[in-house]
Structure formats: structure tokens, C-alpha cells
Amino acid sequence: AWKKFSAQEFSSKEEFEKEVVRHIETTLARSLFNCDEAAAYAGTALAFRDRLVIEWNKTQQNQTFADPKRVYYLSLEFLMGRALDNAMLNVGMKDIAQEGVSELGFRMEDIISQERDAALGNGGLGRLAACFLDSLATLNYPAWGYALRYRYGIFKQEIIDGYQVEIPDYWLDFNPWEFPRHDVTVDIQFYGNVRKYMDDSGKQWSVWENGEIVNAVAYDAPIPGYGTKTTNNLRLWSSKASHGEFDFTKFNSGEYEASVADQQRAETISAVLYPNDSLERGKELRLKQQYFWCAASLSDIVRRFKKSKKPWSEFPNQVAIQLNDTHPTLAIPELQRILIDGEGLDWEEAWSIVQKTFGYTNHTVLPEALEKWSVPLIQHLLPRHLQIIYEINARFLQWVEKKFPKDRDMLASVSIIEETQPKMVRMAYLAVIGSHKVNGVAELHSDLIKTTIFKDFVKIYGPDKFTNVTNGITPRRWLHQANPRLSELIANKLGGYDFLTDLTLLHKLENFLDDKDFRKEFQEIKYANKVRLAKYIKEAQGISVNPASLFDIQVKRMHEYKRQQLNVFGVIHRYLQLKDMSPEERKKVQPRVSIFGGKAAPGYWMAKTVIHLINQVSAVVNADKDIGDLLKVVFLEDYNVSKAEIIVPASDISEHISTAGTEASGTSNMKFVLNGGLVIGTCDGANIEITREVGEDNIFLFGNLAEDVEDLRHAHFYGGFELDSQLQRVFDEIRNGRFGDAGQFSALVNSIVEHGDYYLVSDDFQSYVETQNKIDEAYKNQEEWLTKTITCVARMGFFSSDRCIEEYAQEIWNTEPLPPPKEN
Ligand code: 26Q
Numbered sequence: 001a002w003k004k005f006s007a008q009e010f011s012s013k014e015e016f017e018k019e020v021v022r023h024i025e026t027t028l029a030r031s032l033f034n035c036d037e038a039a040a041y042a043g044t045a046l047a048f049r050d051r052l053v054i055e056w057n058k059t060q061q062n063q064t065f066a067d068p069k070r071v072y073y074l075s076l077e078f079l080m081g082r083a084l085d086n087a088m089l090n091v092g093m094k095d096i097a098q099e100g101v102s103e104l105g106f107r108m109e110d111i112i113s114q115e116r117d118a119a120l121g122n123g124g125l126g127r128l129a130a131c132f133l134d135s136l137a138t139l140n141y142p143a144w145g146y147a148l149r150y151r152y153g154i155f156k157q158e159i160i161d162g163y164q165v166e167i168p169d170y171w172l173d174f175n176p177w178e179f180p181r182h183d184v185t186v187d188i189q190f191y192g193n194v195r196k197y198m199d200d201s202g203k204q205w206s207v208w209e210n211g212e213i214v215n216a217v218a219y220d221a222p223i224p225g226y227g228t229k230t231t232n233n234l235r236l237w238s239s240k241a242s243h244g245e246f247d248f249t250k251f252n253s254g255e256y257e258a259s260v261a262d263q264q265r266a267e268t269i270s271a272v273l274y275p276n277d278s279l280e281r282g283k284e285l286r287l288k289q290q291y292f293w294c295a296a297s298l299s300d301i302v303r304r305f306k307k308s309k310k311p312w313s314e315f316p317n318q319v320a321i322q323l324n325d326t327h328p329t330l331a332i333p334e335l336q337r338i339l340i341d342g343e344g345l346d347w348e349e350a351w352s353i354v355q356k357t358f359g360y361t362n363h364t365v366l367p368e369a370l371e372k373w374s375v376p377l378i379q380h381l382l383p384r385h386l387q388i389i390y391e392i393n394a395r396f397l398q399w400v401e402k403k404f405p406k407d408r409d410m411l412a413s414v415s416i417i418e419e420t421q422p423k424m425v426r427m428a429y430l431a432v433i434g435s436h437k438v439n440g441v442a443e444l445h446s447d448l449i450k451t452t453i454f455k456d457f458v459k460i461y462g463p464d465k466f467t468n469v470t471n472g473i474t475p476r477r478w479l480h481q482a483n484p485r486l487s488e489l490i491a492n493k494l495g496g497y498d499f500l501t502d503l504t505l506l507h508k509l510e511n512f513l514d515d516k517d518f519r520k521e522f523q524e525i526k527y528a529n530k531v532r533l534a535k536y537i538k539e540a541q542g543i544s545v546n547p548a549s550l551f552d553i554q555v556k557r558m559h560e561y562k563r564q565q566l567n568v569f570g571v572i573h574r575y576l577q578l579k580d581m582s583p584e585e586r587k588k589v590q591p592r593v594s595i596f597g598g599k600a601a602p603g604y605w606m607a608k609t610v611i612h613l614i615n616q617v618s619a620v621v622n623a624d625k626d627i628g629d630l631l632k633v634v635f636l637e638d639y640n641v642s643k644a645e646i647i648v649p650a651s652d653i654s655e656h657i658s659t660a661g662t663e664a665s666g667t668s669n670m671k672f673v674l675n676g677g678l679v680i681g682t683c684d685g686a687n688i689e690i691t692r693e694v695g696e697d698n699i700f701l702f703g704n705l706a707e708d709v710e711d712l713r714h715a716h717f718y719g720g721f722e723l724d725s726q727l728q729r730v731f732d733e734i735r736n737g738r739f740g741d742a743g744q745f746s747a748l749v750n751s752i753v754e755h756g757d758y759y760l761v762s763d764d765f766q767s768y769v770e771t772q773n774k775i776d777e778a779y780k781n782q783e784e785w786l787t788k789t790i791t792c793v794a795r796m797g798f799f800s801s802d803r804c805i806e807e808y809a810q811e812i813w814n815t816e817p818l819p820p821p822k823e824n
Helices: 013-027 037-066 084-091 094-103 108-112 124-138 245-252 256-268 284-307 312-318 331-342 347-357 375-381 383-403 408-414 427-433 443-451 455-461 475-481 484-494 503-512 516-541 564-580 605-622 641-650 668-674 687-694 706-717 725-735 742-753 761-780 782-794 801-813
Strands: 070-074 078-081 118-120 143-148 156-160 163-167 179-190 193-198 204-209 212-224 231-241 319-324 358-361 372-374 424-426 437-440 466-468 550-555 592-597 631-636 653-656 678-681
Touching (some): 013 094, 037 084, 037 094, 037 212, 037 231, 070 284, 070 801, 094 108, 124 143, 124 212, 124 231, 163 605, 179 231, 204 383, 212 284, 231 256, 284 319, 284 331, 284 375, 312 319, 319 801, 331 358, 331 383, 358 427, 358 801, 375 383, 375 424, 383 408, 383 427, 408 455, 437 443, 437 801, 443 455, 443 466, 475 484, 475 641, 475 668, 484 516, 564 631, 564 725, 592 641, 605 631, 641 668, 668 678, 668 782, 678 761, 678 782, 742 761, 761 782
Parallel strands (some): 070 319, 143 231, 358 437, 550 592, 592 631
Antiparallel strands (some): 078 118, 179 212, 372 424
């Protein structure tokens, strides 16, 4: 086996075992005689945690001493998944640990699966933040993540009678990876009023007073890099009642209940992750979360900067703050407030610091998903911030007015304040105005934001403020950890594991396209991964699937724009065709398993209806004796990061079929291809760049283009659109009750046949079905298929999140790595 790198190591399995046993007996106070898998997990995690902590402390010390420019990644979501396997692989001692745990009578797989996912996110945006932390540490960037310590992560999904049911995810019972920092707390203010006064020198000050105070307590988690000792920090804020005089008097005077109620109200702020991956309009608690987190993080960042005793003008040379979507936009007026009200800087000086400090990443062009908050709500909760937002807007509009005199439309269209009833604050505009760079997450998406939602800002600032950083994924988790056999095979061919930190090295795999042994093993690994998924499907859903079938997978959040409905209509069409065939004809058919997974936001009725339809179709098709293995339909419950690690390596085809122009990037497309699966997809998001890299012959593209979407929607609106006859038949069968109570699905069907088919399902259906048929044909030639998949893997180097981070560092943050000092 190849030596990956040298790190601080357990010198032997005996030493590792001793540490595990010590933790079980002393830290957990448990007897070895009743050591179950949970205890074995805890012991193993704690043994590795000890190793991480040492490097973590050294890294932080080194960063404090060198005091380089740091990156702060503000994201309300970090979808981390499990930590133990990642820690073992990044520290590089999984082999020793594996031997150790087996001597203790356990299987490493079982121990790893004891851990609960840290599911502090909804989907793509949260997982992107987690991949970025891995890359930042691996590349030795001094970087911190900031988020909230939710008591409840994204809900667990159960399917009962075909319907989604949400179960709370209370995940903190035992979490060895977090360290409470009860000494690191920040007072956060809400409500109250603003008073103006003049000091002796005649200077005007604003004070925000009489508010309610909530305490933010820091909890830290170590983020180990791969093959480096750099261990960065993820800081999560937890809300707690502040024990100021106010509570104390209540308690003293016997108002115990009122006092406890105050405490609970404070703790509610960090209680739960909002389970919407588009929008939850107007919820005061969500706005409280956002401010609580921004204010705590900024106070922490400013405190750290002030220790260096540098002048304020140095702040943007020491601090880069990246805003993951508009969720942390309040950080902009908050920093301005700290600088002018707290530090006494004048407006212009402060504002120039603010603009140089922030960068903003946009993740959507869908207008309904753009964040807005009502002026009265902000006025009530954050009166001083509303004043500052108005001042930012007034100065900005004045400046625009000079550039575009007498253009009233321009002023109204770029104003941060939308003049509706009530007035609304457009958070994306505030984020654009308060940042020095704005980026989209794939080329098409970055082009689209410049011509749609931020069109006028391009006129005002020029095009250079807007840039693209195409998303990426960490090859450590999404290749090495999820698919260890493939990773090892590649290492054997390329002469080591360097590709894990330079993914472009994968291109050398093309030299082995004719290597019979390599091809055979590559194919065997895919088959073994499918067997593993089949086993999981049997255990979890009770459905038997044949691993020799074509595995067709669509796993992602349930959304109309992602078009799981197009997929399931295609499945129904396939089923109807199979039913029409003679037994002779059926023998020629390529067997297929259609696998779905994904959560719907609890209030998103249409998305839930699609889940229900998939489950109904699954019940009918899987029970049909005529069909047998020719078609199986599976809805996998509770899709999450750790399940993705089993699902992603097992696809033959995965589906990324959003209406063109709606999916900003997509990142699971990258994960599937990196693991030797092909893609069926639309010309959308990162699919386009995947096509550029792997070549048009190695991807199955279909459907209308983004540039045609507007006209097509128009055509629907003005009628005269005739429904494809095959889709018509699918709808007829749904309506006549073939898949259960037809009434349940009428709104879904009607959204297409009567209400304008906003997501253009009917326009793309024929092209989709034809492309699926091409896939059946292509799959029959297994040798050619294999050549395609190997070629794809070889050409995925571009999609490493390491490449993204280098681009952010150069184009947006202007930061350098700080490698750990050499030790003797
Ligand atoms: C906002 C306000 C209130 C409550 C919730 C939200 C909210 C929460 C999460 C809004 C959006 C999200 C998540 C969005 C998301 O995951 N977007 C995806 O980001 C990926 C990474 O860039 C892209 O690959 C996907 O295309 C994009 O959909």
C-alpha cells in the first residue's frame, strides 16, 4: 500500500487500543464488559479527537503569532455529515485504527455508522460550505467558519403510507467533536431605541439602548486538513439567556416562571435550522437568528483584529469575510455600526473598510427565492441597523443619480428599499452594494445574474465587480472516503495518492483506457458499490433490486424546478410501454432501477405531492409480476450526507434535469461523475462545464436551452400548446386512478396542463424520453460504457473544491496560505 503522508501517529495498534480503552473506562466511566458499538465509537472518536486537538491548538497558536490575513466564511449552514471517518483519513491513521478495533472485536464500518450526521444544513449550499472548510484546511489557509449551533438539524424524513413525515433531529446527545467555550461569549442586543447626543467636542453619536440582551456562547469544532497538520476552526454560536439584573430581580421576587420563560425565549434563537431551501418569508425568529449570528461573529472578528493593535485602515488587509448567500447580509450594516458608533470612525472611512472586507456569493436567480425583509420588522428588531441601511441607500442613490442623471427608473430599480406596502429591504442589493466582489457559482449562472437580477448594478459598477467561481467538491470525502476501493485503484495506477490534493492528475487515467486489468477492476468496483446499495435498499425499504440492472438515481432536495416530476412521469411512461409489450419483446429490454431520494420543505405542498406520487408508482410497479426486474422504483427515506456516501458511488446514470437556467450549479452531478457514473441532464448550471470537460459524447444532454425559456413560457400562457401524446397518456393513467387516489395528484397534473407549465415539463418530455432510450442502448455495449465512465473520471479534475478555494483566495480574498512550521 502507498504511504499517504506522515503525520503525528499512533505508533502502533496497541497504543491506539490502549487509548480507546482508557477513554471507555475513564472518560465515559464504562466497564469494558458491556462495551457495545456505541461505546466503541465513543472511544475511537475520543482517541482521534485527542490527536486533532493537539494540532488544532498548534495551528491556532501559529496563526495568532504570524497574524496573517484570515478568511471568515459566514454560512448559516454547514452540512458536515459524520466526522470520525474524515478525521481518520485526514490524520492518516485509519489503517492502524482498523486493526485496533477489530482486535477489540468490532468492525470499523459498524463503528463509523454509530455516529449521527451533523446535519446543520438543507442541501447544496450547506454541503458546499462543508467542502470549502475541508479545502481551506487542506490548503493551509488560515480560515474560520461561523454558524449557529442548532439544537435541531434538518428534520429526519419518514415515509408513512407514501407521505413524508418530519421527525425532529435532536443530534447533540453525544457530540465528541464540539468544545464549549464558556469564556467566549458576546452580548447581543435586540429591540430598544436609538438616542442621539453630542459629546464635548461637538461630535454627534448614536446609541442603541434599552434593548433586550441575549448571550451568544461559542462552541468550536476542529476541521482537520488532509495530509497537513493545519486544523482550522468552525465556531458555532449558541444562544443563552443573559443573567443581567433584570432576570435576577424577577427571580428574586418569586416570578420563577417568568424568569424561566425569558430563558427559553433566548434559547429558542439557536434551537432549530429552518428547513426551507428556498424561502421562509417574514419570520421574525429567522431574522433574529441571522442578526444574532452576524453580530456574535463580527464582535469576535473585530476583537481578534484589535489585539494586533493595527490601525483600522488595515482591517481589510487582515480580514476577508465571505457571505454565503444573503443570509448573513446584516453583517454589512453591523460592521458599519461597530466602526461608526463603537469606534468613532467617520462614515466614509468606515464604509470603505466595509466594502473592501466583504464578498458575496449568490446561489439563485429565482426571483421568488430572493430574500426580503419588511421595514417595520427591521425597525422593531434592529432600529439602529434600519437607520444605517437607509443611510447606505441614500448615499448610494445619490452617487447613482450623479452617474445617471434624471433616470428615475434606474433609481427605483436599484434602491435597497422596495416601495411596496409594507416597504421591503432587498437583501441581495444590500449585499451587492456592501461588497467588493459578487460571484455566481457556475458560468451560466454567473452570466445570468449579470443580465437579470443584477443587470443595473453591472451598469453602475461595471462588469468587474461580478465574477464566477464554479463550485467544486472535496475529493477526500467524495472519492477517497465514499469509494475507498476506487481511490486505491487510482493510486495504484498513478503511483500514489497525490491526486487527492491535485485532482487534475486524474487525467493520467486516460493512459489506462486499454489496460484490461484496470478496466476489469474498475467495473468490478462499480458492481460492488451497486451490491452495497442494493443491500442497503433491501434493509431500509424492503425492496429487492438486481445489481446487474442499470441504476438510475436522482437524489436532491425536492423542488418543482429540479423536476423530479419529469423523472417520475418518465418512469410511468416506461412502465406503460413495458405493459404493452409481448413477453418476447420484454426480453430485449434493459432492466432498470429508478432510485429517488430527497426532502421536501414541510410547507411545500407540491413537492410533497411528488414524493407521494413516486411512492405510489413504486408500490404499483414493484408488485407487478409482468414487470419483475425490468423496472423497480425506490424512494430512499431520509436522504442525507452519510447516505449519499453509499448512494453516489453506485450510479450508472444520475439525473440533473432542472429547467434550463434555474439550477445555479448543482454539486451532486460532480460527485456522481467523479465516481464513475454518467449524467442525464439539461444545459443548466455546472452540467454545462461538466460537458466542456468530459466531452459531449460522454454525457446525455437533452431539453430546451435557458435562452428559450422565456418564449416557451409565453407560448404556454397564450395557449395553443399541444401536449405530447405520450405525456397525455401518462396523465390519463394518473387521472383514472392507476396509481391510487387520482384526486391527490390533480393539482400536480393541472399545474402542467392548465396553469402554464412554469417548469416546462411538457416541453422537455419527449426529448427526455428519447434520451433515456439512448441510454438503454448505450448501456448494452458495456465496453463502450466503461470507456465513457473512465474517461469522465479522468476529466473531472477541474471540479475539486481545492480549485474553487484557490480562485476565491486569488480573485476575491487576496489571501495566502500559512503552512504549519516544520518540526524537527
Ligand atoms: C432563506 C431564508 C429563510 C429560510 C431559508 C432560506 C434558505 C435556506 C437555504 C434559502 C436557500 C437555501 C439553500 C439554497 C441552496 O442550497 N442553493 C444551492 O446552492 C448550491 C451551492 O452553490 C448550488 O449548487 C445549487 O444549484 C443551489 O440550488
